[in-house]
Amino acid sequence: MTVESALSFFLAVLVFGITPGPGVFAILARALVNGAGSCTLLALGMIFSDILYLIAACLGLAAIATHWSELFTAIRIIGAAYLFYLGYKMWTAPVSAEAMSDSKISRSGMATSFLQGFLISASNPKVILFYIAFLPTFMDLSILTASDIVLASVLTLVALMIGIMSIAAFAAKARGLFRSERAMKRLNRSAGSIMAGAGAYLALRQ
Template structure:
């Protein structure tokens, strides 16, 4: 991969990361409720899932990903139901003016990572991106281990940068919610975003 193609790939991945979809909606909802710090492992889970798809495409397994059929449909529906469940939990969350309800500790961190991984793994947009656009930036037939490692690193940087920027902007908006009524509105807005992401994912083919 040349320097020019690497920079172009990084820009494309960044733009892909901030494109509205279930992952972006999940980051927005989490940042509005828990702040930017609560989004780091959620975003990392999404990125790790994306990198797995990237490596699969580099190794010539993209065709298999398009032929998952019923298995992929089950994964997508489970992911959608989980997002809707999270949205319902946010909608009913107790009022917390100090943001103390955000889960912490090893269990909460692991759960955030798994949530992010499932959201990205069940999103058809991820598969289509790497299948359709990867050949634009590199010759898949001439790839070596170094190229795959570089592409993975660029994906990690581009996606984390995009997702955490979204989290930062959402977290700044959170500062305006200081009364019980505004926090309730915030929780329900975030829950509605998450439920909407689940519905979007369930109906996306």
């Protein structure tokens, strides 16, 4: 991968990362309720899934998707159902003084957050299509080397973290406007609606 293609790939992934979709909606919902810091493991889970898709695309994901389309459909439906569940949990979340401040996440909570991010991204067909469609634009897959894959993975990690955490920081700033319990209750329900909307988007997307 040349310097020019690496830079172009980085910018393309950055734009892809902030494009509205289930992952962005999930980050917005989490940041609105718990602040930007709570989105770090969620974002890393999403990015880890993206990197796996990137590597798979380099190794022939197009052929895999053609023969295992039913499996991808099942993953998408499961992911959509999970987003609906998260939306319900946010909608019904109790409001307290503790809830109106950034809460610390336990180790089990960190693992759960990472898994949530992984499932959200893994069940989004847009991720698969992006890497299948755009990788040939930035690199010659016929002469791809291990170092090219490592470089593309690192660029993906950095670009997506910048994009996703920028969205989280923006949402967290907006969260500062909601300090009363009544406002927080509305915020929780708004965040839950966003999450459920992400589930509907994912379920209806072909």
